Amino acid sequence: MIKRRRRESKHIRSSLKTSTVEGSWWAVMYGMVETYFGAFFEFLKYSSYEISVLSTLPIFFGALFQNLTGWFYDILRSRKTLVILLKFIQTITIPLILYAGYSSGNYFLLLGFICIYYALAMSQMSPWTSWMGYLVPGRLRGRYFGNRSQIVRIFMLISSLMAGAVLNSFKDTNTFNGFILIFSIGMIANFGSMYYLRKQYEPDDTSEDEKVEIDESSISMTKDLKRFITYDSLSEFSFHVSGPLMMVYWLRDLNFDYIELAILINVSQVLGLFSMRYWGKRIDHSGTYTTIRFTSFWIAIFPVFWVFLYYLPNELILPGSIVIASLASLMFSGRALALDNRLYEHMKSKKMIKITSKRVFFRGLSIFIGGFIGGVLTKYESGLYSLVQLDTVIHSVMIFSTILRLAVWLYFLRNTKAVI
8 A cells, every 4th residue: 555645734734824925025025126127227228129138038048047956956855945045046146236237337247147036036936836736735726826926916016116116216316226225125025035935834755756857757748738838838929029128118108207117017916916816716616728718818919909009198198008007917817827727737746846847948938039039120120110100119019929929829729628
């Protein structure tokens, strides 16, 4: 008889509550730092092409680097130790990013530090996903992650609003001092995240779940799992053709200031924020595929709405932006939650680190290629204008992105029966 693994229910219940607190500290870091990376690049007066590279190449580099996560885990034999170590090193790269961006003025040095930052951030995803996959019972995943995400997003929203207000208060003196302040708060918050990660329970009898050769992992991936990763990667490619340019579009073409930017980013998140419990229940009731199919269709056509918005009267542009961004936040929230739960369904709690690493790698590669193509299209804007007469080159990129998004949806999601 095979000995059944004993689940420490008391420790697990306590850790699930602690994880929500930990995620809230992480959310403050994200709201203060990562949310405003694009604004920092714009403050440094880089071109649309340079910003696209800064926004996407680090994600690709991170996707490459995180493939080593399984090797690090084999050495440390602890998801907790691995995640905390990566998070600590990630935190101390934040002041280096500030230095490289402003004090040195060296674009490639800044790009290098951003790459290191994302490499460390993305390498945390696989061990954390594996860790939580063991802790959260399958029947409750939609509800638990929905509730957790809602609380985490509240802190993300508050911190991001505060960061926007700080930057706006420094706009007439020295905006860089505002970035120093918000990035410093983000560092402190990430140390808070580490503190609560240390308090979480980590089972010590699940290492065999991850003990698998790379070749075996590749062979044992099911056809459905491979199709899921292919869809996930191609959809990220189509999204990021225009996605990294949104910050540029808001600040340059729509002429938003920092406080308007903060209002747009954060007010639009409210709908997505308070929808998480709804999406969690819907996923548990209707299934992950149905939710992915519904939300992905709407996400596919949102760039067209942004194009039309440009031609509205000035007094309607900010309210219209909030409406569009709010609906986008709603759909992206549901889709992200459904995709993560769909991955858990495919993995069945085995080989989580290596399979999640594969997903992160292909997503990162696709994000970089999509962002790079979008950046190149803006760099050679004269060629685009000869094909499509629009008021800004980013409109052309948005239309191209819409076509790609719809093509991916039609190929993978047109059937009501689950195919990913």
